[in-house]
Amino acid sequence: MRDRRGDVLAGGVVPGGALSLLGNEERLRESWRRSEETYRIDPSTRAGARVLTASEFRELRDRLSSFLRIAQLGVSRLHEQVRDSGYCVLLTNGHGATIDFRGSPSLDEDFRRRGFLVGACWSEVEEGTCGVGTAIVDRAPILVHRAEHFRSHNSGITCSAAPVFGPGDELVGVLNASAFAAPENRNSQAVVYRLVQQNALAIENALFVEGYKSAWTLSISAPGDSWSLGEVHYLAFDDGGRIVAASRRLRVGLFAGASLPSRRLEDFFDLSASELVRRAHERPGAPIALRCLANGLLFEAQLRAPVREAAPCSTLSVKRGFDALAARDPRVLESIERVKRVVDRKLTILLLGETGSGKEAFAKAIHGHSQRRDKPFVALNCAAIPETLIESELFGYKEGAFTGAKARGAKGKVQQSNGGTLFLDEIGDMPLALQTRLLRVLAEGEVVALGASEPEKVDLNVICATHRDLASMVRSGQFREDLFYRLNAAVFRLPPLRERSDRCEVIRQVLEEEMVTAGRRLVLPDAVLERLAGYPWPGNIRELRNALRFAVAVCDDETLALEHFPESVTDPLAMPVALSPTVFALPPPVLPAGDEREHMLHVLRQCHWNISAAAAHIGVSRSTLYRRMQRQGIVAPNAADVLSAQGQVHH
Incomplete structure (x- = not known):
C-alpha cells in the first residue's frame, strides 16, 4: 500500500x-x-x-x-x-x-x-x-x-x-x-x-435552455464538424439585446469572466440582437456567422425565440372553437364546415399542410367546437421530442419501469387527454415501433403504460397533423399501412398563408395576440399591413408570428413601421436567393428508403456535414434529421472515427 x-x-x-x-x-x-x-x-x-x-x-x-x-x-x-x-x-x-x-x-x-x-x-x-x-x-x-x-x-x-x-x-x-x-x-x-x-x-x-426558455437563446459553436458532436454553448438575452446569462463554459472561455449583466450582444460580437433576429427570419434553421470582437474568432450561431407565458385569462378574448380563428378564406371556411360534421363522430382527423400553416390552432378550434370542449386538450410534437422519450411521454409509465422513474409513475399524453382531445403533430415522424401501440389506442380505446401488465381504458378524440406524404412513406415501409388507413378517414388540408385570401385578417389577429401578451397597444398602418400581406411568408403563420413579436418588442413608438420588421419581410430585394417559388411548395414525396438515404447523404456532403444547415435545406428539425440518419445508418465522418475507436462501426 x-x-x-x-x-x-x-x-x-x-x-x-x-x-x-x-x-x-x-x-x-x-x-x-x-x-x-x-x-x-x-x-x-x-x-x-x-x-x-x-x-x-x-x-x-x-x-x-x-x-x-x-x-x-x-x-x-x-x-x-x-x-x-x-x-x-x-x-x-x-x-x-x-x-x-x-x-x-x-x-x-x-x-x-x-x-x-x-x-x-x-x-x-x-x-x-x-x-x-x-x-x-x-x-x-x-x-x-x-x-x-x-x-x-x-x-x-x-x-x-x-x-x-x-x-x-x-x-x-x-x-x-x-x-x-x-x-x-x-x-x-x-x-x-x-x-x-x-x-x-x-x-x-x-x-x-429549459431554465431560460422565456428569453431569446443563442447557441454558439465553432464552425465545422464540432457542431454535430455537441460542442455547442448558449447565452440568453432579453428583447432589448441585453445579455441575461451565458452557459458556464462560454462564460469561462469566450467571455473570460467578464461581468455580463447590463452588457449587450454587440459588446462581444459583430452583430446586434435585432440583426440576429433579422437574419434568423431570412433563413430559418440556417446557422448565422458570428464573429467575436475580442479575438476575431468566427462562430456559427442559431437563434431560438422565447417561450412566452400566456396572458391572464381576464385579458384574452372568450371566443372558442372556430370563432377564435381569423378565417375568411373560402377553402378554410369549406374545411371548417366539413369538419364540423365529423367532430363528434369518433373519427380520427388528419390535418395536412406546410410547416407553420396553423395546424395546431385548427386542432384547438376543433376541440373547442366539440362536445369535449371543457375537457383537456393535450398536444405532442412527435418531431420535437427525442425518440428515447416519446414512448414514456405518450403512453406513461408505472413505478420502477426504468431507472429514474417517479415513485408513483407518470401519466402519458394519452391518459392526460382522457375525456378530451389528443393532438399529435408531425405524426409522420413517430417511430415505427410506437405506431403499433398508437393503433391500439385508436382501434381498441386502451393504452398500456411502460411497466404495466394490464391495459387501461381511455376515451378521447385524436387529431393528427403532418406536412409529409404519408402514402409515400407507407410504400417505402416508413409508416404502417394499417395506421395510415385509420388516419385517412377524415382528411383536411390547410392552405399556406401566401395562398389565403384572408391574409390581412390573419395578420391583424396574430398582432392582437402578440400585443396582449406584451401588454402593449400599437397601431398598424394600412400601408404596412399591405406590405406584410404581399410578402410570401415561406414559414407561414409561425414566421408571421415571430416577425410580429419582434416588431412589437423593438417598436419604441405607438405606431408600427416597416423599419420595425425584419428586412427580408419588408424589402423584396433583401429576400434570400433561395426563396424561389419552389420553396413555397409542399415538400416532395418521400423517396424509397434507398433513394432517401442517397438524398440525405448528398445534402449532408453539400453542407460539409453541418447538421443544422442540412436540416434547414431538407426542411426538417435537427432532431428529425438525426433520427432519419440513425434509421438509414448514416454516421458523420468525425463521429464515425469516434465510434470506430470503440469498435461500434461495422462495415
Whole structure:
C-alpha cells in the first residue's frame, strides 16, 4: 500500500502524454492527500459504497425528477456509445448519490458487487479518490484510472467523470462511465473520457435552455464538424439585446469572466440582437456567422425565440372553437364546415399542410367546437421530442419501469387527454415501433403504460397533423399501412398563408395576440399591413408570428413601421436567393428508403456535414434529421472515427 501511495504522490502512476494537458496529475495527488490526511480513510478497508435506503432514494429521485427527465437523453446516449466495450454509466446528484445507473445484463452483477447501483454514494469523503467524488470536489472533469483510486479494492476500475452544472452555475450532478477490464495505459481511455464530457455538456445545455426558455437563446459553436458532436454553448438575452446569462463554459472561455449583466450582444460580437433576429427570419434553421470582437474568432450561431407565458385569462378574448380563428378564406371556411360534421363522430382527423400553416390552432378550434370542449386538450410534437422519450411521454409509465422513474409513475399524453382531445403533430415522424401501440389506442380505446401488465381504458378524440406524404412513406415501409388507413378517414388540408385570401385578417389577429401578451397597444398602418400581406411568408403563420413579436418588442413608438420588421419581410430585394417559388411548395414525396438515404447523404456532403444547415435545406428539425440518419445508418465522418475507436462501426 505504501508503494501505491508513493507512486501516486510522486506522479509515477500518472504518466504524461495526451492527457497531461488535462491537469489530472496534480489533482490526483491533491485528492490522495485529502483522502489520507483530511478524510483519514484506510485504503485497505473494503467497506463497499454506502447505499441509500429505499425511502431515501425515492425522496431524492422525486426531488430531482425534473433534472432526471432532462438528463435522460444524455445518459442514454453515453450508454449506447460505451456499453459494448464493457462500461456502465452512472448519473449522480451533486453529492455523489447515484440516481441513474445503466449497465448490461452480463456485467450487472459484477458492477453491483463493486457498488455500481442506484442509491450508491461515491463522494470523496467516503470513497477517497474516485471519478465521481473527485470531480465534485474539483468541479472539473477527471479520469481516475485503475491504481489511481485511493481504496485498494477499486484499483482495477477506470472511471471517467464530468460534473454537470445548472443554469445558475450550481453543481447539480456528475456523469460517469466505468469499466473493469481496462488496459493499463490510461491514454486508452481518451475516447471514453471525451464522450463523457460531451454528454455532460449536452445535459448542461438542455438545463440552460429549459431554465431560460422565456428569453431569446443563442447557441454558439465553432464552425465545422464540432457542431454535430455537441460542442455547442448558449447565452440568453432579453428583447432589448441585453445579455441575461451565458452557459458556464462560454462564460469561462469566450467571455473570460467578464461581468455580463447590463452588457449587450454587440459588446462581444459583430452583430446586434435585432440583426440576429433579422437574419434568423431570412433563413430559418440556417446557422448565422458570428464573429467575436475580442479575438476575431468566427462562430456559427442559431437563434431560438422565447417561450412566452400566456396572458391572464381576464385579458384574452372568450371566443372558442372556430370563432377564435381569423378565417375568411373560402377553402378554410369549406374545411371548417366539413369538419364540423365529423367532430363528434369518433373519427380520427388528419390535418395536412406546410410547416407553420396553423395546424395546431385548427386542432384547438376543433376541440373547442366539440362536445369535449371543457375537457383537456393535450398536444405532442412527435418531431420535437427525442425518440428515447416519446414512448414514456405518450403512453406513461408505472413505478420502477426504468431507472429514474417517479415513485408513483407518470401519466402519458394519452391518459392526460382522457375525456378530451389528443393532438399529435408531425405524426409522420413517430417511430415505427410506437405506431403499433398508437393503433391500439385508436382501434381498441386502451393504452398500456411502460411497466404495466394490464391495459387501461381511455376515451378521447385524436387529431393528427403532418406536412409529409404519408402514402409515400407507407410504400417505402416508413409508416404502417394499417395506421395510415385509420388516419385517412377524415382528411383536411390547410392552405399556406401566401395562398389565403384572408391574409390581412390573419395578420391583424396574430398582432392582437402578440400585443396582449406584451401588454402593449400599437397601431398598424394600412400601408404596412399591405406590405406584410404581399410578402410570401415561406414559414407561414409561425414566421408571421415571430416577425410580429419582434416588431412589437423593438417598436419604441405607438405606431408600427416597416423599419420595425425584419428586412427580408419588408424589402423584396433583401429576400434570400433561395426563396424561389419552389420553396413555397409542399415538400416532395418521400423517396424509397434507398433513394432517401442517397438524398440525405448528398445534402449532408453539400453542407460539409453541418447538421443544422442540412436540416434547414431538407426542411426538417435537427432532431428529425438525426433520427432519419440513425434509421438509414448514416454516421458523420468525425463521429464515425469516434465510434470506430470503440469498435461500434461495422462495415
